[in-house]
Amino acid sequence: MSQITLSHAGPGTFRCIEITGEGEPAIRLKRMGICSGRHITIVQSGDPMILRVVGARIGLSRELAATVIVDSNGVNTDHVASAANASCNGENRD
């Protein structure tokens, strides 16, 4: 399983592996759902970028995105819709 930071990921949906930062910035990420195990879809890259995670859009600065480690093998695009929709139909749980 290869890992990259979210700041280097292109468009697509990725599974979050861990947050390398600590303290308040890490809490601010995690409570928004940028947290190990979640699916993160990059909606618009740039700085700040827009993600879709746990059913909502999140604006995130690149600086913090660099502390988010994701699985570089994006999640199968068939699952993007369900991940984007808060995984409500329960299809894409690993």
Next chain:
Amino acid sequence: MTEICHESNASVPPPHAVNPDGATVALVGNPNTGKTTLFNKLTGLRAKTANFPGITVDLRSGRVKLPSGYVKVVDLPGLYSLQAVSPEEQVTVNALAGDLAENPVPDVVVLVLDATNLERNLVLASEVLDLRLPTVVALNQSDAARVADIRIDVSQLSDELKCQVVPVSARTGEGLDSLRLIVDETLSGKLPILAQDHQSCTVGCTGCTFAARFDWAERVSSDNIQVPPTQGRRTDAIDRVLTKPVVGVAAFMSIMLVVFYLIFSLANIPMDMVDGAFGTMGASAERLIPKGPVHAGLWFGTVFCLSISLLAAGYAAAGISYSRRNSVTAIAIAIAVSLLPVEDFRSLLVDGVIGGVGGVIIFLPQICILFFFISLLEDSGYMARAAFVMERLMQFVGLPGKAFVPMLSAHACAIPGIMAARVIENWRDRLVTILVLPLLTCSARLPVYTMIAALLFSDSPFNAAMVFVGAYVLGIAAALLSAWCLKKTILRGVPIPLVIELPSYRIPSVRNALATVIDRGTVFVRQAGTVILMISVVLWALATYPKRPDSPTADAALEQSAAEEEEALAYSFAGRAGRLVEPIFRPLGFDWKINVGVLTSFAAREVVVSTFAIVYGIGEDSAEHEATLVETLRRQTRPDGSPVFTKATGFSLLVFFVLAMQCLPTQAVTKRETGSWKWAVFQLVYMSAMAYVAALVTFQSCTALGF
């Protein structure tokens, strides 16, 4: 599906019963779930902002009638997790723990969840439910969920959460009766409090305490909710335009341009009305006060009663308690006022009280309109996008994108700007923003700029316009530079990179906007009004006393000539102080008369214009005739015969008024929002120092260049 589940699961004794009368119900939930809307709907517009000692966060509370009595409902600030990262969130956490300024733990927690965004909301829900307080879930926005075809199995969800779940819509009011009923039953112990056992760290919770909660939230929502795949398409489409780097900034600027155009054009009518009303009040006060000799006892009694009632109103507005010292002060002031000679009393009432308060209330319409639009934009979900697109630009000075809207607002008036700075989560960033906001050009500076522009370039409209542009640019540059310096020095801290939820776009609610306007308007009148009342009386006294020994008698005082006004002011404390500080201000090119203007406009800048009119001997009433005033100013000479108002003096004066604090109501609001006078004093000191140095440099370099 909208059936409410009343079946109980494993119930825990003892049932808890509280007399609903006087009980506290707290609304808790993520930001944007509709807590405030629900609060407004439940309380009507009768809520009041409660000020808790020791915290700078306003909590709104109001009485709500339940079937068995009235309860107090509190709208707590929204939060994403009980691990608070902003002062507001900390207030909510403290309130839930019973740590908030002697308030006990709420008797019932109404957890407001957004049915259109449920999975996310469940994370906070699990944390709050783990507190095991009596909790009722209000599944809000169920109207929007229905439209979006989101299906939620309420009774199953209720089983899962092990607490009552009531689908409601704060917008339409549906379900509110059931909510009131269930809260009532929970309070009176009719409903069991259920054993709660949530997910937190049950299995394999390594490192991230949130991971387990998110897993649980995902499972619960996938078991109970069906979301159509088209959910959020509309918001995505709008965002494709509004969040783009260049287009997004341009869109934001255009929106703000329209808002400001509306503020300044719509505010004109009510401002004229306020002006007229205070003018009429002053005139009728002038007429009502007898001109001839009066019965001393009768006069004393009347004035004493009048002053006491005015002070009582002031105390009530400012929330001052009736301790012995405060009561004695009030009585002493009232006696002193009643002992004033009739003509002094008249001038105190007309110039000091009515004029002073009117000068502040005139800004109320602008502030109300500003908050109305800010609230609409906030409600619609757009403000998060504004913060998002401005983030990059604001980072150059080390401030978050959210600081931009307060900075724009400060161009109408610093006070709403400071109040709007609350959206900035990080305390340090918020403080820096508050400290620099008064540097931005507010409407109160415009009369001063107009006077100086006319003084400098009455022959060239283009140059006069450039004076305005220059003053605005100087204010903005000074604010950004000061922010940058503060962030590099005394308020240093790790930068807080952006993480912001971009909520779905919604049609904003006018009702919410009106509630905000009433709320913020009241704060403004209380804070600014009481401070300005006090200060304008003090300034009035300084400009009136001591009187010249040969001052005209009571009858003649009414028709005081311009020359007499001038002499009286020169003889007063203010006039003397102007002379006293002459050596300090001479390097800035100010003579003692300008100093008097600077001193008397200490509480409110625009006063400088009328002071100049008096001190330069054309009479206060001529202040409105700009040409007369400017002509008179031009004729002034220094003892050596050279003109006072050279280009150098004009620029120096302009720079001074751009940068100097000169507004005590703002300081009162700074104190309120930062929780201590310390920052208000700091603001005054650094701005005055900066104004002095900049005016000094301006005058000296202009003189050196031969202007």
